[in-house]
Amino acid sequence: MPTVTLKDVAKVAGVSYATVSRALSGSPEISEETRRRILKLCKEMGYTPNSVARSMVKRHTDIMGLIVPSLNNPFMSELTAHLEIYARTRGYNLMVCNSSYDYDLEKEVFSLLVGRQVDGIIMIPAGHESYEPLNALTSQVPTVFISENMKDYPENYVSVDNHRGMQIATEYLYSLGHRSILYFGARSDSKTHQLRLDGYLSTCEKLSIEPHVLRSSYTRSSREVGYAMGGEYFSRPHQETAILCAADMLAIGVMQAAFEAGVRIPKDVSLMGFDNISFSALPQIDLTTVNQPFQQMAIAAVDMLLERIKNPAAAHAKLILPPSLIERKSCRALGK
Amino acid sequence: MPTVTLKDVAKVAGVSYATVSRALSGSPEISEETRRRILKLCKEMGYTPNSVARSMVKRHTDIMGLIVPSLNNPFMSELTAHLEIYARTRGYNLMVCNSSYDYDLEKEVFSLLVGRQVDGIIMIPAGHESYEPLNALTSQVPTVFISENMKDYPENYVSVDNHRGMQIATEYLYSLGHRSILYFGARSDSKTHQLRLDGYLSTCEKLSIEPHVLRSSYTRSSREVGYAMGGEYFSRPHQETAILCAADMLAIGVMQAAFEAGVRIPKDVSLMGFDNISFSALPQIDLTTVNQPFQQMAIAAVDMLLERIKNPAAAHAKLILPPSLIERKSCRALGK
């Protein structure tokens, strides 16, 4: 309760508090003897340096803000876990804010974080119409996005190659003999989902197959949305042989709907996801999908942010990581 | 970049900075006219209050620390999501730290957080042998645990009634006709798991059935651990008709092992979990389990912490929430 300050230990040590500060900070301009004496005294008195006072004068907090649309989605929480762990090894703590897929909330917590003087912000955008208003915000503090470039302005970001990922997925399905592939996606004004859709569309064209697209009116790729979309789809006549989902969670929801509708996967229809969340590896799910290198993305994002903090004037950076196919049991080759 | 401070706006407004501060804080001792004028000026100049400077003088940060063993476990991440969202409505931000189930790391990040001057800490303990060393720590800052009481000392906590939960589970299995029930648990020096095990054990005694317990050497209740335990169990002769797991993630791992070993659930063996994470509701998993009221626990924890922050001297509080049975398809009634 009665917190002991640097002043307190200076007083009992009989030195100025500049000296104590020097002892703690490992400054060379202090004798080894007094340093040892003071350090010992600090332990004894239970002194803990006050980071906020230090931040005040050093003009940085060693805190990164993280804005994430949801933590219930394993894609987000796995990413968050890696982000936090790696950031801490670099001496930073994470202040985590949930935007709940709400655009206004995204802006609100962004401002809140800059008020808190975070040194930088990592943002996983929920994916809304336009991000110009954020523009004014991102000029206030180094920011890196985990997501591909928003349409409105340049920025720092790291992402998988979403376009390429969906190309891989579509080609894989094609190679299995599928010619009628349904694409299930979230609302496309999210850049990420725009690119995924585009990857599908352009590959369809290249392969000369007709694209079929079903888009949710929601921007979130949750199990619930997939379940609802799947339920509706299966309840009506349909003849696609494969469903390609924009996210694993969507696919898992579809799988659930398929199960309830009595359609068997992959016997009646093949199913693919995108993300490769850990649950997709469960034998009961066993979802063929496209892998996002979570840890690599997390490390790259904080490294990139660190770089921007050091040098805010530098040019915008981007890093696009390669996706890879994870072949499991939710797709089957079409017999001839 | 060149951040505008309160002093700056005071200068252009031609008033003292005390006046600006009063305008911002909604103090009554200022004229409506100057307040409006100053507020407008703040917008124009893009002034953002510096929370760390404010924290310096007000001697609180409006930040809560959260220490969580893992974010990959949906139990943790769902809880974290609720915690963060609710805390923010109460004006607090969350600084999240992953302890990675490491006892030393738990202590380390705890100290780190008090150095950061968080107003309080919410901790989900990983569950280790003894928590006396933490005792010295928790005296430094209001702390509430999400978990039942550690063995060593009094504290604030909120939890489900773990003992009762396992009693419910065991009785349910018994009511289905099971007389040989295997308990799969994590290392029992976690109080939570001790209580769960105890709930099972005491109910067995009450029902006069013989308890069978298999404990992992790991303290974490992950899918991997469940998978390993299950794999080993199924590879050897076994005759229990039901498996009761200390956590859903464990059960899901066991389910995976069962699948690979060719044992069918619930036909060959019934399976129960504990937690009711959202994934357990998937039709492919459909795990009968014991529910923990996540949101209620989260709200209670931050409310309790708020209470302790207001009144640190008050007696320790505890809140034990009732668990409930979630009946799904992973258990079957034994025919006669």
Add this chain to the structure above:
DNA sequence: AGCGTTATTGTAAACGTTTCCGTTATTGTA
């Protein structure tokens, strides 16, 4: 007219550090 209130504003200290600069004592060098 004089005086006590009240409303509004300014002054300055304080929060706990870091760091620049100055001071003293000690050492080395000529």
Add this chain to the structure above:
DNA sequence: TACAATAACGGAAACGTTTACAATAACGCT
């Protein structure tokens, strides 16, 4: 022996707020 250089430390300002206190002005009252 004298002087410069260095090592070790103290003093004080600064970071951006809040707030106790003082000051001023305006007003109402007798």
